[in-house]
């Protein structure tokens with residue numbers, strides 16, 4: 041639960057975990073939890089005997105199959121922005137091609153109901169919900185991580201966009217070469233994120249990067265970036281990710297006394313000496329960029 045009063049950004053909260061059908065508690069309304077979950081694939085037929093269940097689709101699509109008392113089945117298809125309430129005592133089975141939902145449930149309600157049918161699949165967790173961590177704004181998470189790492193850099197929220205290296209250079213009034221791009225690649229065989237910190241004036245040569253990584257790499261998709269780092273493209277920071285990420289830093293960044301990196305959102309940046317950036321990221325310094 042958030043320990044301070046303040047807004048909970050549901051996009052940030054969803055980006056902070058990747059588990060499927062594993063609800064996170066993001067707030068409370070009287071004795072109800074507000075829960076969010078990623079959905080993909082089939083859930084399990086189950087029943088909540090004593091409570092209705094409220095669903096709001098935040099992303100993608102979410103379907104709820106229902107059985108009437110006579111055993112007849114129908115499926116309610118919900119798109120982003122649509123809500124639906126499953127009445128108490130109704131056997132139902134959610135499924136999704138990929139999506140995210142918000143639910144209201146009395147505290148202690150099990151995600152698989154008072155009873156369920158058959159085995160619970162591995163990708164469904166039977167839980168009364170986990171308390172979400174790091175619900176503050178993405179930039180606060182980065183600021184906290186900088187402090188934890190002993191860096192003195194301050195996160196600055198800019199009035200203008202810092203989404204791209206050009207935007208960021210204009211916003212802070214530095215050279216594009218002093219902007220740190222935090223680029224996420226995917227190692228094709230291991231399917232792991234590879235973070236490359238590179239000057240805003242340069243491009244990563246994927247063949248050179250593949251040599252240092254030891255296997256082929258490709259540019260990550262937006263979804264992969266969000267799932268593995270917890271941040272959206274345009275705000276990906278060099279530290280403070282959802283999981284440890286192998287990090288490389290291109291040597292051209294060492295040409296500057298100070299550089300500016302993204303701090304979790306497309307408006308937040310921090311300024312740091314390149315050597316200090318190497319220290320806090322434990323990055324391996326490599327030559328993988330070309331102007």
Ligand code: 5CA
Pocket residue numbers: 202203204205208219220221222223259260261262273274275276300301302305306309
């Ligand atoms: N906030 C600035 C730095 S202060 C920033 O994040 N710049 S960046 O260069 O690190 O992030 C933008 C990068 O995201 C682009 O250079 C590009 O490599 C990547 N990107 C942009 N759009 C996509 C996309 N659709 N799919 C994958 N990667 C993308």
